[in-house]
Amino acid sequence: MGKFDKYKIDLKGMQADSAKYEFVLDNLYFAHIDGPEVQKGKVNVTLTVKRTSRAFELSFQTDGIVWVPCDRCLDEMELPISSSDKLMVKFGREYAEEGDNLIVIPEEEGEINVAWFMYEFVALSIPMKHVHAPGKCNKAMTSKLSKHIKTSADEDSDEVFDTGGDEIVIEEEVEEQVDPRWNELKKILDNN
Ligand SMILES: [Zn+2]
Numbered sequence: 001m002g003k004f005d006k007y008k009i010d011l012k013g014m015q016a017d018s019a020k021y022e023f024v025l026d027n028l029y030f031a032h033i034d035g036p037e038v039q040k041g042k043v044n045v046t047l048t049v050k051r052t053s054r055a056f057e058l059s060f061q062t063d064g065i066v067w068v069p070c071d072r073c074l075d076e077m078e079l080p081i082s083s084s085d086k087l088m089v090k091f092g093r094e095y096a097e098e099g100d101n102l103i104v105i106p107e108e109e110g111e112i113n114v115a116w117f118m119y120e121f122v123a124l125s126i127p128m129k130h131v132h133a134p135g136k137c138n139k140a141m142t143s144k145l146s147k148h149i150k151t152s153a154d155e156d157s158d159e160v161f162d163t164g165g166d167e168i169v170i171e172e173e174v175e176e177q178v179d180p181r182w183n184e185l186k187k188i189l190d191n192n
Helices: 027-033 115-124 139-157 164-177 180-191
Strands: 008-010 018-025 040-051 056-069 076-092 096-098 102-106 111-113
Touching (some): 027 115, 040 115, 056 115, 076 115, 102 111
Antiparallel strands (some): 018 040, 040 056, 096 102
């Protein structure tokens, strides 16, 4: 069985005009999906499928918690999320996404895998800006961070070591000291 087999919805084989599915998106799910926005969470999804004369209407109710880096201190923070989303699915000749919410799937297969759609609904429900409540930020990180921003311009020019044989040793030391979160921060800084 593949990692995402349990998220396949058999539309062609639907016995009734509606069906209900429950999914729990846990850390393992987020690890398998490997999306950029969320790596950890515990999210419940209730999916209701309704068959109409022309299409299938998939309604997702998504509620739970994800852990994402705080914008201010980069520490992980717990973020409650809640979202209601709809997908319309039609049978056709080949797979196609028409607009944001209309999916065409090959009639021969007659099924749709909702694993990635659910991830997108979770990711889209995360507010653009998310920070810890006042006073809850990691203080050490916050002060380091403001120092880092002030000195990052100088650090960049120090990246070329001109110390002959000692070069590798110095680089290793530097790498060890770098918290992985600095790399994320650096990416952001480099993009600006
Ligand atoms: Zn914070």
